[in-house]
Amino acid sequence: MTGKALPSPFQLIHLLQACSASKALIQGKQVHQQMVLSGLHQNPFLRTKLIQMYADCDDLYSAQLLIHKLLQPNVFALTAFLGFYSRHHLTEECIRTYGQLRLMGIVPDGYVFPKVLRACAQSSCLVMGTLVHKDAVIFGSQFNTQVCNSIIDMYSKCGEARSARQVFDEMSERDILSWNSIISGYVANWFFEQAVELLGYMKLEGCEPDIVTWNTIMDAYCRMGLCNEASKIFKQIKNPNVISWTIIISGYANIGKHAIALEIFRDMVNSWTVFPDVDSLSSILVSCRYSRALERGKEIHGYGIKMKAWDAFYKSAGAALLTMYASCCRLQDAEKVFHIMDKSDVVTWNAMIFGFIELGRGHLALDCFREMQRRGIKNDHTTISTMLSISDLRSGKEIHAYFMKSSFHSVIPVYNAVIHMYSMRGCIAYAYSVFSTMETRDMISWNTIIRGFGMHGLGRTSLKLLKQMECSGLRPNSVTLSSALSACSHSGLVDQGIEFFYRMTKDFGLTPVSAHYSCVVDMLARAGRLEDACNFINEMRLKPDKHIWGALLAACQDHHNVTVGELAAEHLIRLEPYDAGHYVTLSNIYARAGRWDDAARMRKLMEDHGSLKPSGNSVIAA
Template sequence: MGGYLVISQALNPSVVSFCSSISPHSHLNANSRNARHKNCPPITSAEFSVLLQSCIDAPSFDEGKRLHLQIREAGFERNRDLLPKLIKVYSVCGRIDRARELFDRMPKRNLDVFVWTAIVSGYVKNGMPGEALEFFYEMLKLGVNPDSYTFSALLKASAELGLVSLIVQLHSLTVKYGVGLCLSVANSLVHAYGSFGNVYGARKVFDRMEFRDVVSWSSMIHACSHVENHAESMALFSRMQFDWCLKPNELTVVSLLPGCCFFSSLRKGQAIHAYAIRNGFVSNVIVGSALLTMYSRCGDPDFAYKVFSGMERRNVITWTSMIEGFALNGRFNVALNLFKVMQEQGLKPTYITLVVILSACSHGGFVDDGLEIFETMKETFGIQPGVEHCACVVDMLGRAGRLDDAEKFIERMDIGPSSSVYGSLLGACQVYHNVELGERLAQKLFELEPRNASNYVILSNIYASVGRWDDVGRVRKLMIVKGLFKESGCSWVEIKDKVYVFGAHDRTHSESDKIYEMLEELSDRIVKAGYVPSKKYVLLDVGEDDKKKFLCTHSERLAIAFSLLKVPPAVPIRIAKNLRVCGDCHDAIKLISKVTCR
């Protein structure tokens, strides 16, 4: 209220009268206001500017329209300082149509860059990036030179439209017009390049910046996180805090949390959560959703649900994240119940929500529930099934061993099958040793994705599962000829802020002898607890004893053995892996957990 009084004293009584009329306490009767207005001098353009800014800060279409009428009556509608603000008032109120009407009434050649930028920014703010670009082209044709604010808005529009080449062109234009080093432009470039995973382009701009603010660092951290370069995002976060003494914001927090998921670093995630609480970020729905995703992916869905339950506001994205969190941790019944509760709360599932719940039904074996959701989704939720939903259904049928039904479903699909659809069924062919169907699917995948090595590997594994070693060799040779390589499996664990990575049968670690001794001890203990090696998961033509050795030295078991040597008793051990855990390791690790009470 004190700030309002200072402004009031600086303005003439007419302005104070108007300010009173748009304040929350404007219950003075109209006659008294009009009486005072008659005895007051006219409002100046500078004072109108202050009033417009108040309408921008606290958007009100009705008050903005009334103020616009007074400005027109005063003859200031074409004032170069007021016109951009008038356009902005309508834009922030979501009435870009009124802003456009006002703009079209003005002679184009008399408009300066501020007016053009206001309309361009207005279109971007109202989710119409295409129209913003059209105005930019017209602006250039008329010889109006864009400024830093114009480019900042246009870069956001390009990112929203997914136009990578346009970002490069705009970058060149920023250099041409001498605004490339402006903070707002450089920040927008970092964000735009990062949105498309072009970390090199983002880093090039970032490194050339003379001054960086929290937006600069957050955008660069987000760019690294977007391409899963989480180690670099964490390093940037440390530099931002300790070298530049900058305080992270909500975007920084959201960009860092995926790194905690990737490294299964619950402790770091908890530290970031504590920081978010101290700075009041947890009320932000996006931050809340990112936190519950982090807890879910770090194996703690119960605490994720505590975050979910404590959120002041929850939207469909938050509900979807929580449903996915339970599904990721094998709590498929809970995920399905939460999906029903979400609908009872009056929230309508989105396209992504349905992908998540169908995936949960697939992994949980709820075939009937999944098929019912799929078959009624258009009628119940108004969402046309997409290729991702179809892939979930194929995966669901394939996991249940209904390979013929899955193939018939693909043949009946209204949309053309994609690689994800065929790939879902190809994986099931490996589980159920269906060589004939696997060969047909693999051939289709080779045509759709000639450079995807995983399809060749799965076909090779199908042959190996039935002992067709000549065909295994043929597929492997074909991969070599095509220059394709299988992704190497590895597992990692974070202990005391350091990440340790292990490959299968790895002996490169300095403490390998101790690790392998621990493995032998664990093997003896789990065999006594009932472990029988599933040698079918060794897809190599080797002897039976060698198969046992191969299984015992998979990367995840090496990581566990090392962790047991280093992590204090009763402390949970979290291992991350880049590939799926084999069935034998899945069974063995349950027994390791049992015999070590971890």
Template sequence: MKTITSFSRHFSSLKQLQLPLRSIPESHFSTCLRCSALTEELCSKLLDQCPDLNTLKKLHFRIITNPTLSLNPSLAIKLMRAYAARGHPGSARHVFDQVPQRNVVFYNVMIRGYTNNHLYGDAMLVYKMMSCDGIRCDNYTYPCVLKACSGSINLAVGVQTHAEVVKVGLVSNLFVGNGLVAMYGKCGCLIDAHRALDEIPRRDVVSWNSMVAGYAQNGFFDDALSVCREMELSNLKADAGTMASLLPAVTDTSPNNVSFVEEMFNRLTIKSLVSWNVMIAVYTNNSMPEKAVDLFLKMEAQGLEPDAITLASVLPACGDLSALSLGRRIHEFVKNKRLCPNLSLENALIDMYAKCGCLSDAREVFDQLKFRDIVSWTSMISAHGISGLGHDAVALFSKMRDSGLSPDSIAFVSVLSACSHSGLLDEGRNYFKSMVEEYGIEPRLEHFACMVDLLGRAGRVDEAYGFIKKMPVEPNERVWGALLSACRVHSNTDIGVKAADNLFQLVPEQSGYYVLLSNIYAKAGRWREVTNIRSLMKRKGIKKTPGISNVELGNKVHTFLAGDQFHSESKRIYQELDVLMGKMRELGYTPETDSTLHDVEDEDKEGHLAVHSEKLAVVFAILNTETRTAIRVTKNLRICGDCHVAIKLISKITQRGITVRDTNRFHHFANGDCSCGDYW
């Protein structure tokens, strides 16, 4: 008795100090359980503290062997809650079954216990049992049942529950209404979800977040953002839960929507990890890799540790920027934290290394995978394809099929593209035929574009044009663009003009196609047409997309424009470039001035070529890295012919391995040669 009194005094003092219950020393639990006289108050306090499972079982035994305590319904309810909270709903059910007279609270606790432990079917069975036992549901029952319907995507029971809610007059209850919105959203019934939202007279942020989540979980990112705007118009501010609701559907969207998410993120007073993850993913998926990487580094600087979702979101951005150093650092973090196996994260690592041109590193991650899905194989096939290793890509495709995986439409895009980049004409034709006849995959525009590119690169321009005319679907920009590129390479002016006419109708503001047609005319010596194209661009206000090249140094990505004078090391870069140009001329270098005819008038053509962004990026890297260190540059446009020749010579002069990734492929330069074999 003395011990019990001592414990009670200790508990009271803690309560007065407003300390959390878990601060009670565990030694008191053992002491109390050894006592012969447990009171209802003491048992209640111990159960409220949610003791560990072993202590809970001992306490349970002491309660059921005490004639007074065993009949106490309050203790039975708390035992059920404690068991469910410890992940043992079966034990909670045992307590539930032993109670002779159960009221609505017992059923609610049991349904909640099953639901919180993801045993949704069991939760719904208890719900059905209530009506059989003549127990009326209340405003605590329905939210739990609706949560079980959401978790199991059981629309039928959800609709029945909704009907019951209407019948008993609880449809305007906030918590029940929120449950209905979440249930319908999870089941993909978004009109019904919005109707349920409209029926809630006084909505809170959870109501709106449930609607946001419904759209996001069904892939409607723009609609989810529209709901966020509605919420703000109702004078409710987005919170971390709103950002979390958006995560399942973060995708490519409009610049206005990106700005809206930015504003929402910046207004958050408390930014959870999920909030950072959403913002990083938005930047990555909307072709803003610099912002994604900057935000990731800012998050790190604030001491917030990333999780697997963060890393899987930022790794593609590292790949887009060829930020290999950061990518490797993230990979080390993954190893140290033992975040793998995690297929999504491992696939992101493969993709990052592949985009940085590090095939051996990508292959190492791939070979260590315990499980490979179609994404893993497709990433490796694509990585070899864009590096010009078509035969290796084809071999990987065969291994994937041998492993028992059936290629999907994206896998066929990768292997067809690989055949195109390496001139594997017969293989590409066979794969296209196999896709349709063996796998029953209906060709999409991406497959048709690959076939046009395959034929065009191989010099079969007339055949490529005939292929387009026989397509069962209307050709899009990519299809005609592939044909126009082939016409430039193989100097086919007549078909080039036809391709360009179609492109000017489809994408009249896209400057690149005007430039390509101008180059075709220039190579044919048709200067009047070149002038006409330039005049047309001027009248329409169309400006050539500036060439941008990125190179990583340390953890910072340096960006260069053609003729860049803004970089802090511009003076040194131009001095070194002059030296290299002199050495290149000694090796027979002659500038390919044809590539400047579309956008240079009176200025010195050779001087203009000399300051293209990829040349500046390469020279900057040479000046700031150790001798023989490999250099990696990423460009936003196709590398021009002059830069291709120049960088081959620079690799020979400096004895550097230089990798340039343009919009089409990788060019690995070494000792005066390029991996593309000049087939690009």
């Protein structure tokens, strides 16, 4: 009996490798059938190759059936399972399989460690990640570049930037992924200046940055609020990808420069080289919301429906779209988006609750929250934080008690929201009590309690907390120092406030922005040091804006200083000629000084600019 010759073992191996590479499951099963016909399926080596093929083609069930038939599972077969679990983000299964591998006495290799380390990074499991790192050293993989890169990524994502840097520094050879891993690790852990500094070392070592490097450095600059620096890098990139565009758009949006963000988005669409994805659409909708650009938001809404899958667009950008319509007072449009979105997703409900709050409909937000609970939708920390923002003291305490009993009572953002709620409701002692019980605090925790004490006129306590924050290893950011300066201003701690302002650049490496300058001017002006405030304004690196001159003018009215008041009003009127308030304030200053002619002149000037504010009238009985 003659027939077609069966493939040799060598041919079968190559066929299985080809099926694995191309995810050709059907053809892989045909090869398996040929192996059964030839009796080669009993060969442990070929069976291992079959297991790898099934795992690579995502047929886990067939792979599991085969591995149970192996007398002694080997590292290659188990690596196939680790690869499957890692690809599908099944972190617990991946880590558990690694544990089984070690119990069997199987020696892990350079292919095993990256997969398990990725699972540790995804689940932020530092303890297991550290054990895997030790195993990599014990079994001689500490010099494997791919393994080292995975260790750096694991430590970075688990918040251990110093350990990541130590591994990086000890590497004998580094590739582009090594540099990108440590730079992105620094950015993820808020060490933005160090990330930018590493770019210089990278170039000195002869490693040329790629698009991932430039995007990460742009992200670092944007997070520091230095979007102009990020923009310089963006312009140097030959072929920016959609991530590059999204970073620069969201960067400008995050610092409130929404007009620039909208302009950049327009440039991206007009370039015809990169098409917006759901992330870039979500980012630009934020700018539409804050700039009340309803028509542009509608255009993006239409673009998203046409360019993307219907469900994918609403899943990713639906929340931003809903809040954009709410901010533009389009409740019906917001509700239409809400009804289209997935009602089983807590993000949908959070967006609608936030939308009602944005419209000033707190009672509707509460109704929405109750309906969410009635449907059995599990709250997340965003739900609780959002509801706390509109709660009075009584309901705020109830929500506080509720989340303490819930499964997410240790979530830092919720603690931060509770601290803010108590601070805003006049219960700073309660706020500090919550702050004190936190096992872990982030930057927002410190900023919130520092600002809270400052709001209550307890500036010295704010400054003590700032020192405690530094001692804890957290470096104050721009918001921290705004809160500290504001606390000094409200507590009359002028000299301390000035000292902290000049420490911004010297000790913290921060570049003062308009809000910081405004705090210092307000602080000096409140203390009656108006000439010092003028000198400070003259020495500013930034051009004074209306907030700075406004703080000075308001103080001049309180301290009856005509000379400085005239100077401040002159600049304000130049900036906002149609704002009646500036004319009225200066007119009142003149009147208090007995300069009635000048007061009348200011009233006349206001009328000429069409900014008439009627004078107060009184009826005196004769």
